[in-house]
Amino acid sequence: MALKIKAKEATAIINSLSGGVVPRIGVQHITVGRKLEIEAFTTALDDVKNGHSMVKFWIGDFGSGKSFMLHLLNTVATKQKFVVANADFTPDNRLYSNDGKAVALYSAIMDNVAIQTKPEGGALPTLLDKWIEQVVAKTAQLNNIPVTEIRSEKYFNLIQGNIMQTVNEVTETGGFDFGVVVIKYYEGYIKNDEYLRRSALKWLKGEYRTKTEARQDLGVREIINDLNYYDMLKNFGRLFVSMGYSGFMINLDEAINLYKISTANMRAKNYEKILTIFNDCFQGKVSNLFINFAGTKDFLENERRGLFSYDALKTRLETNKFETAEHRDLAQPVIKLVPLNHNEIFVLLKKLKEIFDTNYSININISEGDIHLFMEEMFNKPGADEFLTPREVIRDFLNILSILRQNPQADKASLISDIEISDERPEESILDSIEEL
Template identity: 40%
Template sequence: MPDTATAVRVPKRVAAVILNSLKGGVVPRIGLPYITVGREVEIRALLTDLDLIADGGASFRFLVGRYGAGKSFLLQTIRTHAMGEDFVVADADLSPERRLQGGQGQGLATYRELIRNLSTKTRPEGGALGLVLDRWVARIREAAGDGDVEAQARASVANLEELVHGFDFVRMLMMYVRADTEGDDEAKSCVMRWLRGEYRTKTEARTDLGCSTIITDDDWYDYVKLFATFLTNAGYRGLLVLIDELVNLYKIPNAITRQYNYEKILTMYNDTLQGKAHHLGIIMGGTPTSIEDRRRGVFSYEALRSRLTQGRFAREDMRDMLAPIIRLHPLTYEELLVLIEKLAQIHAGYFGYENAVTDEDLAAFLQIEFGRVGADSHLTPREVIRDFIELLDIAYQNPDQSLSALLRDEGAIAGAGGPADGNGAATGDAPFAEFTI
């Protein structure tokens, strides 16, 4: 067991986010490098896509795993790495109010969430639209020197006018440059509002901007493609779009509405693979059921199923990591051991005590976790992490009880939320509840 003096120091603010998020069953948006273990093959495959995006190509991937298997964790890991490599990242979780297509603006709601969460290396928490626009304006001013800034700006985005809705998009960008030159913050704010898709009527947009076009539920994805191309003009390497919780499309009760959403996925998939999109990467996360169910899942849409079905040569021990679907395998016992060791160090550093957790304690904890009935098929990293942080919290709050003594009492874990049921889970606690990790 490494001594805490030689362990990596985690800033207290970051440690608090890591511990609180993981105990609550969600993925921390900062500090992931401190706790990332395993997934080297998957990460390497997704990082290969970033090189393709930077070169002007496009990619599309599905990340498939059970609840708690680490989909959202891997998405956030890729998000952090992409921002570090000077990509812009936009992420959104689907929900009943946010879909890819809908009769009450659910598709537009997803677009708004993506733009609201637009993140860069210097603005990793989201809300980077203004920063991106200002960086672009600064670049064109530098390129123009003493010349015509507006002419330089128009030349910079001339390639966008060839794309669908490119004329209106360029018009808004030019209006932003003009407003910046004149110091008109109100006009800049209106342009940003338009780009965020927040104008509900054409009349409202015409009053504020003199433009009768607005971003709608039907065409929002065209503007994502425009953003991806535009971002390279602002000095970024491309746009990575992360969409999680595909299960919310699987749950749509109306079959026709579901098909419309899967048709939108097909459009995105075809665009990226056929070269109709540039500097754009899309990764969607979902459960095996939400993808492979022939009645309601993505595979219920035949055009997608025929494109995504695994070929005959791939095997469990020989996966094709260049395929559009990446299936997450469970973390190994050794990887979980490394993970909880890191968490013990972070916990001790945050609360300021000497880390006395031994290798034997870690092994005993995992033996208890894997000793549950059904652990082989149902135990997920989320549950292991949550139980371990709970154990550390209890040990910290009860210094008269050693960790070894708590581990010897197996019921201290199995019954943390009440009497254990037949599956080793606390009564009243849904052991495989739908969280977002």
């Protein structure tokens, strides 16, 4: 049965995976071996739709598919009418700081807001425009004003009042300034004042660095900063739900960068922020919010630098003691990603070959037997058991397909036999392994 895939998705998959990164769209076409995880996630989504909140930790070795899993979660969630956002922890992006690194994470989140019609991110202006149109239509209906006249300047104050009323209903901390900025956005929207609209968007995305600059542009006294950004995320979550969306899901990848924070006190402050988010979600202090963290086993279990170094988190995140390889508990906060088995990798490579052919309108001369030969060569190399990752298998396979596409006369058996295995783990992972020895 031929694979049904859009040309844009096929190109994104081949280009991204060839570069060793996860495609932002189309991941559902290359999903294998994650049926149980997706079923558990879908059940959790239903709970969040019904007003609960959730935190999940997706734990796996380097290259085991954590980032892929988060992108797959996005696809599932947007189909169920969630607003989603992805951001990576980096040395300059974290949950707690006093020098702008926390608000930098917030800005990255808001920059990557996505919905089903804009899956690649940048959807915040679309959402704001949609919400404003809803308020305008409601104002017209409640006051028996023709839709063709409601945008007249004489009704501006009426709409302004309704915007502020709606904002007050969905916000807690920082609601007044949030409302003022949204009104400024509306003013720019109605008057076609692009500078005012961009300034309001800049504030909402946490990109103002001084209160003086924000006051000059928008007349507000406060800005989004390291201390209040989490409240703003919760405000946006409630706003999205008021618009008719199911909830707000935030995916935070590369959590190993919290583990790498050199100062013990700063690491603890970041872990304390995770604890706050965890408690808020599971104690019902916030609704319709789903936050996913992706990290390595060290990030979770290392008792010197990982989450388990923080006792309050360790007690919440320890694995169900009755769980076994055969009987897994996918309802617990921590989900450990089991590596794909050889059969699943074979199915994945078959799918990739078909997508590659579709993308280039070609039929590369690679049979199922060739794929088996490729896998035998990869997995029988010295060191494969220790540090071969699905990422490297996929990239090498696509590289061979690329050579054969451009050089049809090349000997595929020779290309396969020339495969070499290298240790792609980050230096820190290698050092941690040495320390454990």
